[in-house]
Amino acid sequence: MIESERASHFWVAGPPFFSSTIMVASGAADGIAGTVKASCELFDVDGTPVQQFQVEFPGREVGIIETEPFMSGLKMQAGIAQGHLVVRSRSGTTHICRQQLGEHVGIISAPRAILNREMGCMPLILGNRREHLVVLLNSSSEGGSAVVRLLYGTRSPEWTVQIPGNGCRVISLEHELLSTFDDSSWQRGVVQGYLRISPRAQSMVCQMIERLPGETEQQESFRCVSSW
């Protein structure tokens, strides 16, 4: 544990379609001389610790942490080798994630955790030509659930998803959640909606990935639509 530290919780996913790289930069006040340490702890989808490692880099540089070499022990869920990476470094440092989803590259700032009984909200476009993968990451060590409510038109179906402490889940909104709801009007045309997440756990992080199916796996495209 680093005193007066900053901790960021990132969802990381591995090959063949995804890759995640963490960047760490120290503040101006202490970033020129000396070194900066970042300690990382990687959990699998069930919250089991898989790897723990520490990196040290010159304070004037940005630390680049490629997560792929550490991901061999991660389980697959929803067809994706994925996990929860906690990055800790001294207070005043900045963490971002370069996330490659297929051919799409995105830069994700350190996500803001949604605390118990708070709500996070992400916009999305529903339609039969796209699929949304909802990433829910439990950033606390205790297991808990998240209430996921989809608001579109006059409808607002709601589901509860269990997530183990330190674990994460990727859920297909259309195939796993909406398929259990007795309305298919969203499949006709393009419908603006919002996904509202309310954790029943100490804190959670969420992200939404849009998948546009192709005729083959190689033709599929992904992009991060939103992260909270």
Added chain:
Amino acid sequence: MSLRGEGVRMERGSANTVVTRAFCITTPAIRSRVHFFPSAGTTAGHYPVSCEVTLFGKGIERRSVRLEGGRLNQPDGIRLEDAFPALDQETSGMCGIEVVFECSQARLNLCNSRLVVEVVSPQFSLAYSAVAFSPIIEPIDESAAATTDVIDDEMIAIAIQDGRMLPSLIVVNPTEELLRPDLVRSVPEGQAALSLGTVAPQSVVEFPLDESLCKNAPHHETLWGSSVVEKLWAGSSWGRDRAACYVLYRDPISKRPITVCAL
């Protein structure tokens, strides 16, 4: 965050009125949507929240619309051209938006609210979260200033340039002052100034960082190829407390926007 105690303007704010600033892109082929989510932490009630959206930019007359009917914890959104119908004829390119949420419940803190801007064209679509909402600040009596400290954020930007992304810095200046966003980058000898130019009042300026970054910067070999990764930082001397900054990444070949990181 750090405390700064000298040579500062003293301000106060109430957290039931909060503001954020962002940018959007408007051309005949590119449309922008703005999504709101007024939130007050764990407060579950659906109190009325008014939302004022102000549009500004080079060649655009500053104007505002007030959206009534908003409620706490209820997301909503607008198409920018619906809110500002004359936008199409007036401008083509980047413009700034300032969004203010106000709730009559004085005890509520709306800083947890969220604004997402979506830019859509037939070729691409991009959604990003605006910088965090903060209380609207008002200057207070200077005689009181000597007794209080002001909290000041240091801005650190990480800019990445590789075969897939070209970074640029977007500065959104809603103020009536000319801003000079002088950044500092670290070099082997210490620090070096990165002078970008000026940002006119009520405007949005994009400063490409590719040339300034590549100059003398070390290249890193990564799993996805050769990259230049640099950190840039600035204090609030150029008015960052009233402006907003983003790092926008474009595709190096098509120059389409691909991702945005709020600072």
